[in-house]
Amino acid sequence: MNAVTTLPLDVESLRRDFPILQAVLHGDQPLVYLDNAATTQRPRQVIDAISDVYETKYANVHRGIHWLSDQSTDLYEEARQKVRHFIGAVHREEVIFTHGTTESINLVARSLGDGGFGGQGGSLRATAGGFRAGDEILLTEMEHHSNIVPWQQLAARSGAVIRWLPITDDGQLKLDELPALLNERTRIVAVAAVSNVLGTINPVAELIAAAHAVGAKVLVDAAQSVPHQPLDVVKLGADFVAFSGHKMLGPTGVGVLYGRRELLEAMPPFLGGGSMIRRVTRDGFEPSDLPAKFEAGTPPIVSAIGLGAAIDYLDRIGLPAIHEHEQRLTEYAHKLLADFPGLRFLGPEPKHKAGIVSFVIDGIHAHDVAQLLDRSGVAVRAGHHCTMPLHKRLGINASTRASFYFYNTLAEVETLAQGLHEARDVFRRQKK
Numbered sequence: 001m002n003a004v005t006t007l008p009l010d011v012e013s014l015r016r017d018f019p020i021l022q023a024v025l026h027g028d029q030p031l032v033y034l035d036n037a038a039t040t041q042r043p044r045q046v047i048d049a050i051s052d053v054y055e056t057k058y059a060n061v062h063r064g065i066h067w068l069s070d071q072s073t074d075l076y077e078e079a080r081q082k083v084r085h086f087i088g089a090v091h092r093e094e095v096i097f098t099h100g101t102t103e104s105i106n107l108v109a110r111s112l113g114d115g116g117f118g119g120q121g122g123s124l125r126a127t128a129g130g131f132r133a134g135d136e137i138l139l140t141e142m143e144h145h146s147n148i149v150p151w152q153q154l155a156a157r158s159g160a161v162i163r164w165l166p167i168t169d170d171g172q173l174k175l176d177e178l179p180a181l182l183n184e185r186t187r188i189v190a191v192a193a194v195s196n197v198l199g200t201i202n203p204v205a206e207l208i209a210a211a212h213a214v215g216a217k218v219l220v221d222a223a224q225s226v227p228h229q230p231l232d233v234v235k236l237g238a239d240f241v242a243f244s245g246h247k248m249l250g251p252t253g254v255g256v257l258y259g260r261r262e263l264l265e266a267m268p269p270f271l272g273g274g275s276m277i278r279r280v281t282r283d284g285f286e287p288s289d290l291p292a293k294f295e296a297g298t299p300p301i302v303s304a305i306g307l308g309a310a311i312d313y314l315d316r317i318g319l320p321a322i323h324e325h326e327q328r329l330t331e332y333a334h335k336l337l338a339d340f341p342g343l344r345f346l347g348p349e350p351k352h353k354a355g356i357v358s359f360v361i362d363g364i365h366a367h368d369v370a371q372l373l374d375r376s377g378v379a380v381r382a383g384h385h386c387t388m389p390l391h392k393r394l395g396i397n398a399s400t401r402a403s404f405y406f407y408n409t410l411a412e413v414e415t416l417a418q419g420l421h422e423a424r425d426v427f428r429r430q431k432k
């Protein structure tokens with residue numbers, strides 16, 4: 001067997017933990033789930049943890065002075081500690097539960113970007129200075145809309161200017177253009193650790209060093225990175241890191257914003273309401289300490305606890321093995337599809353990629369490819385994947401994306417390739 005056909009994990013035994021992966025579609029097609037960049041599936045352990053909270057330990061957190069509330073508060077705070085440990089953060093106050101990557105990025109764009117009123121001392125008073133006209137925000141051409149639109153909204157409010165770090169034709173950042181784009185006006189650099197379309201693993205540490213050298217802050221969109229490969233926020237030196245629970249075996253409706261403590265302390269609250277205040281008078285409010293300051297209202301209690309169970313599961317397997325497994329699948333997909341007529345891969349060679357394989361096929365629309373693959377039980381995504389500027393840069397309107405997780409097998413990659421050949425045959429027959 002060559003290197004590409006051996007895998008580091010016992011996938012068959014892991015797959016037994018995932019009830020949905022046993023599904024059979026259209027009568028006789030086993031589900032081949034290759035849409036993990038959109039959302040992953042959940043193992044029995046996470047589903048059980050969620051049911052267990054609802055059945056035995058559910059109440060609102062931090063408020064009730066009663067036994068059940070203590071139980072759910074303990075579990076919720078335990079989940080925060082699991083996240084803290086998972087990403088190498090030093091302080092629990094640096095882990096804010098949000099509803100997902102999108103909200104985490106909006107939080108930073110609003111709070112850091114607007115500066116504004118902290119409400120300290122019973123009256124509203126201006127805190128950290130917001131972005132001003134002429135300030136610069138640096139994004140890359142491969143960002144997800146979640147890491148574009150909040151900055152465009154901030155630019156519209158403040159007069160700040162957005163600059164774009166370009167990519168090469170094979171989907172890597174043009175780092176040689178970085179010095180010309182960074183200057184003392186750059187307030188923030190917001191970059192994906194891994195592109196959700198190209199799969200490119202970006203040199204985030206290098207970007208952070210360059211940004212810090214001009215005094216800019218860095219937000220890392222780690223939605224496609226934290227679930228798949230080790231990320232240590234301290235070693236990386238990141239100021240902010242955003243990710244979502246549902247892309248890492250956890251429930252929907254919970255995400256994380258990591259932020260360096262001194263930055264979060266200086267930033268005004270994002271949403272106002274219950275839980276984020278210490279005191280409210282008719283004249284103003286005094287915000288709570290971290291992390292409550294950024295967790296207004298009832299938080300996603302059970303989802304956060306479910307995320308904690310997901311982290312336990314991922315820790316047992318180990319992210320290095322997960323990353324290696326996914327790279328083998330990516331290499332195998334590239335190998336099987338290398339000579340597929342009219343197929344163009346998006347993004348770099350497998351060695352620079354995570355487990356994401358996007359492509360276009362001459363003469364067949366991405367949506368048709370996805371629909372025909374579905375006949376073989378293969379779930380992939382088609383469209384612009386919330387990256388319209390990237391697709392425009394690549395000169396295409398849509399692409400098809402297969403994205404892997406540790407429970408995918410080499411046989412499933414073969415089913416993908418086989419399904420694509422069948423799709424091509426269908427199209428050829430239709431054209432005759």
Ligand code: PMP
Binds near residue numbers: 099147194196223
């Ligand atoms: N950034 C990237 C790179 C993503 O892949 C996604 C999800 N597709 C998001 C942000 C947004 O994540 P969510 O929808 O969970 O907020």
